[in-house]
Amino acid sequence: MSEIIEIKDLVKRYGDKVAVNGISFTVHEGELFGFLGPNGAGKTTTVRCVSTLTNITSGTVLVDGVDVVKDQIGAKRCMGVIQQQVSLDKDLTIRENMISHAMYHGMGKQERNARIKELTDYFGLEEYLDKPVDSLSGGWKKRAAIVCAMLHQPKVLFLDEPTSGLDINARRLLWDVVKKLNQSGTTIVLTTHYIEEAQALCDRVGIIDHGKIIALDDPKALIERTGKIAVENMVDGKTEYHYFPSMKDAQDFVADNGLDDATVRKTNLEDVFVELTGKSVGDQK
Amino acid sequence: MTETNVNGYRRYNGFLHQVYHVAWSDMMFLKHNFWNTLVMTIMSPLLYLIAFGYGLRTGTTDIGVSYVAFVIPGIMSLSSLSSSFASTSTRLNVQRLYYKSFDEMVMCPLSMSAIVLGKSMLGLVRGMLGCFLMYALGLFLAPDLQLTPLAVICVILSCMVFSMLGVLAALLAKSHQSMATFNSLIILPMTFLCGTFFSVSSLDPIFQAVLYCLPLTHASGCIRAACLPQVLEFPWWSLVVLVVFGIIVFLICRHLLKTRKI
Numbered sequence: 001m002s003e004i005i006e007i008k009d010l011v012k013r014y015g016d017k018v019a020v021n022g023i024s025f026t027v028h029e030g031e032l033f034g035f036l037g038p039n040g041a042g043k044t045t046t047v048r049c050v051s052t053l054t055n056i057t058s059g060t061v062l063v064d065g066v067d068v069v070k071d072q073i074g075a076k077r078c079m080g081v082i083q084q085q086v087s088l089d090k091d092l093t094i095r096e097n098m099i100s101h102a103m104y105h106g107m108g109k110q111e112r113n114a115r116i117k118e119l120t121d122y123f124g125l126e127e128y129l130d131k132p133v134d135s136l137s138g139g140w141k142k143r144a145a146i147v148c149a150m151l152h153q154p155k156v157l158f159l160d161e162p163t164s165g166l167d168i169n170a171r172r173l174l175w176d177v178v179k180k181l182n183q184s185g186t187t188i189v190l191t192t193h194y195i196e197e198a199q200a201l202c203d204r205v206g207i208i209d210h211g212k213i214i215a216l217d218d219p220k221a222l223i224e225r226t227g228k229i230a231v232e233n234m235v236d237g238k239t240e241y242h243y244f245p246s247m248k249d250a251q252d253f254v255a256d257n258g259l260d261d262a263t264v265r266k267t268n269l270e271d272v273f274v275e276l277t278g279k280s281v282g283d284q285k
Numbered sequence: 286m287t288e289t290n291v292n293g294y295r296r297y298n299g300f301l302h303q304v305y306h307v308a309w310s311d312m313m314f315l316k317h318n319f320w321n322t323l324v325m326t327i328m329s330p331l332l333y334l335i336a337f338g339y340g341l342r343t344g345t346t347d348i349g350v351s352y353v354a355f356v357i358p359g360i361m362s363l364s365s366l367s368s369s370f371a372s373t374s375t376r377l378n379v380q381r382l383y384y385k386s387f388d389e390m391v392m393c394p395l396s397m398s399a400i401v402l403g404k405s406m407l408g409l410v411r412g413m414l415g416c417f418l419m420y421a422l423g424l425f426l427a428p429d430l431q432l433t434p435l436a437v438i439c440v441i442l443s444c445m446v447f448s449m450l451g452v453l454a455a456l457l458a459k460s461h462q463s464m465a466t467f468n469s470l471i472i473l474p475m476t477f478l479c480g481t482f483f484s485v486s487s488l489d490p491i492f493q494a495v496l497y498c499l500p501l502t503h504a505s506g507c508i509r510a511a512c513l514p515q516v517l518e519f520p521w522w523s524l525v526v527l528v529v530f531g532i533i534v535f536l537i538c539r540h541l542l543k544t545r546k547i
Contacts, residue, residue: 052392104390104393106394
């Protein structure tokens with residue numbers, strides 16, 4: 001499987017503050033790659049560096065073999081980016097937003113009309129095309145933003161916290177959209193602080209904290225490395241976690257220690273994160 | 286002009302295409318708000334004309350034309366500043382700080398020069414609209430005024446320069462409040478002091494020196510001389526200053542975008 005994104009020793013500083021601290025990783029073509037970490041961990045800054053929205057301090061970033069520092073325009077042609085906040089122009093209709101995005105990529109009338117039709121049919125947006133942006137709900141605005149980012153047929157799509165601020169139904173619907181896009185061959189890189197999102201969608205997950213990648217693998221392998229089964233019990237008002245490779249080991253531990261009130265459950269990525277960092281993904285810096 | 290083929294379709298990536306593509310959404314915005322924009326564009330110049338041209342009734346000026354004929358080119362230059370600057374800076378400020386749609390544009394394969402010029406087009410169009418409406422009014426009120434090719438060039442140049450100044454102000458603005466501060470400290474004093482309603486040559490040399498540091502003094506001098514060629518010699522050096530000012534503003538905008546210092 002070929003690498004479509006290659007990042008080596010990426011550093012981003014804002015004055016004395018180090019936002020991204022020398023991270024290196026690759027993303028395979030066709031993969032759905034996730035960045036998981038708490039707010040302020042460096043996820044969005046990494047996406048902003050790769051998508052050329054922020055200049056990098058040092059390191060190299062190649063997207064489809066193109067260096068994003070040396071050939072910004074070449075790199076931008078092969079990627080689409082959806083920011084955390086829906087960034088549609090609210091003074092225009094949905095269709096006008098799509099047309100202007102297509103024009104930024106140099107698409108002529110024939111091509112952009114064909115692509116807008118194809119993608120709005122695919123995402124069920126036809127009836128909203130001539131409506132103002134603010135008449136759509138958050139989930140539909142996100143879909144419209146995805147269509148805008150997909151119009152020029154990018155090889156890589158970056159989604160920064162795609163479901164942030166959406167209700168659970170809208171979030172599930174958007175997961176389906178993301179899966180469909182990935183199945184159609186688009187490489188997707190998403191950032192999230194929702195454990196279940198990373199677990200449900202991603203082929204591989206990079207756990208990031210304090211600007212560094214502290215673990216990178218597929219979710220199942222990360223969980224197995226920590227222990228498939230978790231035991232939670234309260235000691236002096238504080239929850240203690242214990243991880244075991246099998247249910248039998250966990251049950252033996254509970255029985256041996258007389259932990260009748262303990263909860264035995266499957267380990268998730270949040271447990272992996274807590275084990276690695278000593279804090280919860282929801283903790284803010 | 287660069288054209289590439291993607292799936293059998295041509296892609297138009299030439300520089301002028303890029304400028305047009307950047308300006309397109311702003312033209313749609315203008316189309317949606319045309320009548321509102323038209324009223325806003327003409328209202329303040331009209332009030333200035335009534336207050337200064339007729340309210341003060343200063344009769345004939347020392348250059349031998351009526352005060353109305355003298356003040357209309359001044360109001361045209363004022364209009365080129367206020368309309369061009371306000372429309373570009375307000376829209377870009379909102380797109381950059383509130384909608385975040387400007388970030389989307391920056392992430393697309395567009396040259397930074399095309400973004401600066403494309404974002405200036407809204408101000409250019411609206412400024413020219415204001416100037417030519419004022420000139421059309423002047424044709425009835427002051428027959429001394431002439432629409433020379435040089436006057437058209439000066440109006441276009443002036444609108445373009447102040448529109449790019451609007452781009453610069455919006456790129457530097459950290460909030461809506463800082464835009465208002467820029468307006469109060471830079472734009473408003475220029476509006477009244479830079480030879481729009483009176484001749485700068487009637488002031489003390491020190492004041493003249495200060496006012497000649499401001500671009501609107503040169504714009505009003507150029508537009509007035511170009512509209513009244515029978516009584517005023519054209520200040521070519523002011524035209525050069527205006528061009529140089531425009532180039533400097535353009536280069537600063539491009540630098541800010543290239544280095545992402547926005």
